[in-house]
Amino acid sequence: MKILTTLRKGMLAAAAVALLAGGASVSAQEKEVTITMTSTWPPGINLIESDKHFVDLVNKLGKGIIQIKFHPGESLVPSTQVFDAVRSGSIDASADWPGYWGGTDTAFALLGAFPMFFTAADYILWIQGWDGKKVFDEVYGKYGMTYLPYSVISMESGPRGRTPITSLADLQGKRIRMSGRPQGAVLKANGASQIMVPGAEVYQAVERGVVDAAEFSSPSTDLGMGLHEVSKHVLSPGWHQPGSMSGVMISRKVWDKLSERQKTILQAAADATMPWSLAFFEKGSATAVKTFEKAGTTVHQLSPEEMKTLQQQSNKAMIDEACANPAFARIAVSQIEFLQDYSQWRGMQGEFAMGRNLSELPDVEAIRKCVK
DSSP: OHHHHHHHHHHHHHHHHHHHHTOSSOOTTOOOEEEEEEOSSOTTSTTHHHHHHHHHHHHHHTTTTEEEEEOOTTSSSOGGGHHHHHHHTSSSEEEEOGGGGTTTOTHHHHHHOOTTSOOHHHHHHHHHHSSHHHHHHHHHHTTTEEEEEEEEEOOOOOOEESSOOOSSGGGTTOEEEOOOHHHHHHHHHTTOEEEOOOGGGHHHHHHTTSSSEEOOSOHHHHHHTTGGGTOOEEEESOTTOSSEEEEEEEEHHHHHTSOHHHHHHHHHHHHHHHHHHHHHHHHHHHHHHHHHHHTTOEEEEOOHHHHHHHHHHHHHHHHHHHHHOHHHHHHHHHHHHHHHHHHHHHHHHGGGOSSOOOSSOOOHHHHHHHHO
């Protein structure tokens, strides 16, 4: 955590230096811009903390230059409609989780989270060191938006339920609340039904038996939602989302009118929020799992053999999606090539590595054929 805190401070300092280097005072022609921003997350879901942190940094760094007027999720439009609201220009910007827009374009699934694939470290490295940032802009750019990734969490909690699910075999016939189209494909491969339930209704869905088990986010988020009160069993690890990425989508019409200084402030705040978010949610999750244990939660662990099965099923889901959508295929190739490029050095790091080398990569050549 000290390393992440130091990194965040260093990024903020660098941002401040860059801003000062751009000029000691605001140009007379550069008027202060106010951006109206909302979020997918209502106040009761702690994922909103990353949004608030980003906004706070922008408003501190951009005083007299650029400000954000922030409205929590559900206060301007329903959370499920923020994508269309920004796309149409009725709202300047909104925080989101890309995976929610998989029904519009399956390419979004790879940007938010994919089963048995990218970890939090993978997303950060791919975005900051490889071509991830360009990919985000290309995908959102098709819908008239610029995207700034700024929030990342590590593995999510597994499905929580009132009765134990201890293996993949136990998924047979179960109704599981789980987000994401590829996640649903893997559930189906194991005989389970994917049930879509909004975050605000997950607690009641588990409590009333509408679903047999449900996942939502990291332990820190699940704790805040009180899921341990209605579920005593959790299936681990969270294979469905080993890492999750989110950020802010900004109307291209708004973005294009900003000065280079204003864009730099937004980007600097996003870059600084990313390591902060990882530390914030990891610390919260460390506390949450201790609370779950005291509350009587039993953790059921999948076997190495079952994890290998999930890897194969997830790889198949990736190839199936790639062959149905060339845009998805192009992103998959970019992400797999990153894993290949990084694998030798990560393997040398052993227990000191960031992220993981997959036991079996999706067939990148099969996916490349889908790009054409």
